[in-house]
Amino acid sequence: MIAIITGDIIDSENYKSSEWLDILKDYLSQLGESPKDWEIYRGDEFQLKTRQEEALKTAIHIKALIKSIKGLDVRMGIGLGTQTYSGASVSESNGPAYHRSGRTFESLKEEKVNMTIATGNDFFDETFNLMLKFALSIMDDWSQVSAEIVVKALENSEASQKEIAKELHIQQSAVSQRQKRARLDLVFELLDYYLKILKELR
Numbered sequence: 001m002i003a004i005i006t007g008d009i010i011d012s013e014n015y016k017s018s019e020w021l022d023i024l025k026d027y028l029s030q031l032g033e034s035p036k037d038w039e040i041y042r043g044d045e046f047q048l049k050t051r052q053e054e055a056l057k058t059a060i061h062i063k064a065l066i067k068s069i070k071g072l073d074v075r076m077g078i079g080l081g082t083q084t085y086s087g088a089s090v091s092e093s094n095g096p097a098y099h100r101s102g103r104t105f106e107s108l109k110e111e112k113v114n115m116t117i118a119t120g121n122d123f124f125d126e127t128f129n130l131m132l133k134f135a136l137s138i139m140d141d142w143s144q145v146s147a148e149i150v151v152k153a154l155e156n157s158e159a160s161q162k163e164i165a166k167e168l169h170i171q172q173s174a175v176s177q178r179q180k181r182a183r184l185d186l187v188f189e190l191l192d193y194y195l196k197i198l199k200e201l202r
Contacts, residue, residue: 006101008075
């Protein structure tokens with residue numbers, strides 16, 4: 001069982017690709033090799049294969065990275081399932097995970113939401129996507145500095161506020177305030193719940 005994340009940069013035509021492309025490429029390169037594990041195509045769209053357990057965390061990490069750039073945001077459809085054919089590239093591969101990711105990605109604009117997940121289990125999808133919609137009401141409004149704090153937390157969840165403050169050259173109190181504004185506690189609760197639900201689906 002794998003996860004496929006299909007996404008695009010929102011309103012990318014209003015920004016230079018140099019503002020976000022290298023940041024996204026650098027992160028995706030840490031997760032696997034291109035084009036077998038990830039691809040960026042048609043200018044502003046991307047597709048990534050990852051482990052089911054890492055899918056939501058990876059998607060939120062990508063969102064935080066993109067939102068750390070002023071004015072930018074990203075849409076992503078996450079599909080869980082199997083891979084029935086492995087091509088030379090992720091876009092040539094096939095299986096239920098790919099179909100679900102593609103379908104849920106295509107529905108994002110119509111549903112006016114920036115992230116959804118499709119597992120093949122209707123009850124889980126409806127329940128979790130409702131929770132995700134509430135979480136997105138916060139994540140969609142992350143400021144650049146809030147998004148930056150989320151990136152740091154996802155890169156190293158064990159890092160103390162003091163360590164983050166030193167890295168960002170800000171006061172520890174500022175780190176605490178930014179974490180609260182970003183609702184970092186909610187992000188980690190959502191990730192924990194996602195992992196619990198995955199166990200139920202097996």
